[in-house]
Amino acid sequence: MTRENTRLFVIADPTATHQVALVKALLIAKMANCEIHAFLCVYREISESDEFASRHDFKHQTLNDAKKWLDEQLEPCRVAGIPVTSEVVWNSRWHDAALHSIVKAGCDLVIKSSYHHSKSRRFYTTTSDFNLMRHCACPILFTRQTQEWQSNRLLACVDLESTDNRHARLNGVVVRDARALADIVGMELYIAAAHRGEIDADNLPIKGHGHEVSLQQLAELFEVDESHIYLRKGETIATLKGICDEIDPSIVIMGTLARTGISGKLIGNTAEKLLDQIEADVLTVN
Numbered sequence: 001m002t003r004e005n006t007r008l009f010v011i012a013d014p015t016a017t018h019q020v021a022l023v024k025a026l027l028i029a030k031m032a033n034c035e036i037h038a039f040l041c042v043y044r045e046i047s048e049s050d051e052f053a054s055r056h057d058f059k060h061q062t063l064n065d066a067k068k069w070l071d072e073q074l075e076p077c078r079v080a081g082i083p084v085t086s087e088v089v090w091n092s093r094w095h096d097a098a099l100h101s102i103v104k105a106g107c108d109l110v111i112k113s114s115y116h117h118s119k120s121r122r123f124y125t126t127t128s129d130f131n132l133m134r135h136c137a138c139p140i141l142f143t144r145q146t147q148e149w150q151s152n153r154l155l156a157c158v159d160l161e162s163t164d165n166r167h168a169r170l171n172g173v174v175v176r177d178a179r180a181l182a183d184i185v186g187m188e189l190y191i192a193a194a195h196r197g198e199i200d201a202d203n204l205p206i207k208g209h210g211h212e213v214s215l216q217q218l219a220e221l222f223e224v225d226e227s228h229i230y231l232r233k234g235e236t237i238a239t240l241k242g243i244c245d246e247i248d249p250s251i252v253i254m255g256t257l258a259r260t261g262i263s264g265k266l267i268g269n270t271a272e273k274l275l276d277q278i279e280a281d282v283l284t285v286n
Contacts, residue, residue, distance in 0.1 A: 149250030
């Protein structure tokens, strides 16, 4: 993502009265030189096609109605002079269709509406949010609120305890995309990290070895003011939620690593869990 020529992929929700994702996309597009590509997936069972002469006619009419509806939703973008394209597809698995279209459209940021899910629903079902964040190659902004962001704070959450290369790479991606988005939307960048034990400087690309890392070192590493570093000891989810409650960021950025099988359901993913516990918009990267 950059301030220039960023292309936004907006997933429209045909079941919603208010298109929250489109509102946020328009807000971002007005702040920067962005294009919007709106995506809508529709599907109806054959049992609903009785009044049509053929299944083909039924599908054709459904797609035409959906295209007309989507064009109506995009009118505020056109009035604002934002370059916009649209796409309507027929698929019973909309998240799979979206993943394919995201790659085809060559977008830099996906924007999708979201809402809180109960723990039981997250455990027993693989929600569309999870499918997207685990498999999408570009950042996804999950948004719940139609109004403009209330604070100018953007919080990037990093993992400073893990020593494997995947987490080290992911930290770099999180901070890079957080800085880019902060520049686009005009927010200040904050960094948060929860830890249970001591954080060894040997595990991070900073000066000094064999000792506990300091706030000053982290500030230099992430190129932010020391007052913008929140390093707290405690359980990850509760600690990060506490930091969010304290500084009230408008956007929280987190990395996500795919987990599969029963261990993935039991252990979960920090981004997936925090998504259901905070009110801020959440940007996930992988």
